[in-house]
Amino acid sequence: MDAEELLAKYTEGQRKFSSAKLSGVNIQGADLSEIDLSSADFTGADLSEAKLTKAVLTSTNFSSALLTGTNLSGVLGNYINLSWADLSGADLSGAKLNSQSNLSNANLSGANLSGADLSGANFNNANLSGANLSGANLSGADLSNANLDKTNLNGANLSAAKCNRASFREANLSRANLKTTNLAGANLAGADLSRASLVGATITDVNLQGVKLHAVNLEGFDLSGMNLAQADLMGADLREKNLRKTSLQGANLEGANLRGADLIRANLKGANLKRADLTDARTYGVNIKDIDLAGAIMPDGEIYKPETSKKD
Template structure:
């Protein structure tokens, strides 16, 4: 299947594209709300400014995908591979990124209010300026991540690994930090 066929089938009401292989696909600005891309291969795909609210990308391969400025609110990314993905300024409000691999991903200035990022790998990720109020990041790996200027107010950061993370100007007011490994290696009690 190619991009044009996907868009035609979507326009006719089809939503399930589980396991589809469209690496490097150009879907920039596409409106694919509610689409099911579970286990899809979208490595390196261009989804910049796409509208994907309510979509399912569980266990999908989005390694190196471009999702800057995309509407990803209430999207399911559980277990997805978003290694080195570009998600700067994306709207990920109330999305499920639990168990996802986001190592080296760019989430600068992304909006992640009330998102679930539990047990996700964000090692070396850029989260500078991200709006993450109320986010649930239990047991997430944030080693070496850049959280400078991020809003983590009221976030659940219990048992997260922040070893070597940059927390300059990070708002962690009322954040839950029980068992978190802080940047200097100490465990928060």
């Protein structure tokens, strides 16, 4: 079947094109809404700017296809193959691409995947930079080595997802569900994790420089030796937390609860510790150069008062 035959039959009212062989065809800009392309082969095809809203794409092969700016909102694509496809700027809002759909090495930069069901999908090494994944279901998805820089994941569900070695630089992960997620080796520099759930997540060797962790429950996490420079931990509950040799240079710890925390040899240079509670904290070898301790409760229980402190 060629492009002309497909379009002609669609215009005549036919909607089912299961197992059609259409590799390499050019149907850019075509309106194929609600078409059934189950098990069809579109390898290397050009469907850029096409309209495939609510299409059935179960087991469809779009490997290396051009789908830039394509409207795929509301599609059903279980087991779909989009590996190496170019989906930059595509609209996949509300799509269902779960059950082992393959988007490995795909380009989804700037794509809209808000509210999509992507559970169990394979995004290994995919480019999702600047994409909108707000409210998307990514539970159990494989995002290993994926690029999610500046991606909007507000309220997304990433529970039990594999995000090891993924890049989330400056990504919006506020309110995201990251329970039991594997974030080993991930780059979260500058990401917003405010109110995110990290219960049971793996965060070994994670770059948290400049990350926002407002109202995040860090119970059970060993943060020793980690890079939290410039991180925003305002009001954080870090009681009894292991922060030994942790870099907190320039971090915002205003009002943080550090009672009994292990800060031995931590780097707090230039950090904001206003009104922080350091009662019984272990501070041997801490770098405290240029830190602000105004109103902080010191390890001995005394409140630090800059106006009465000794001058150098």
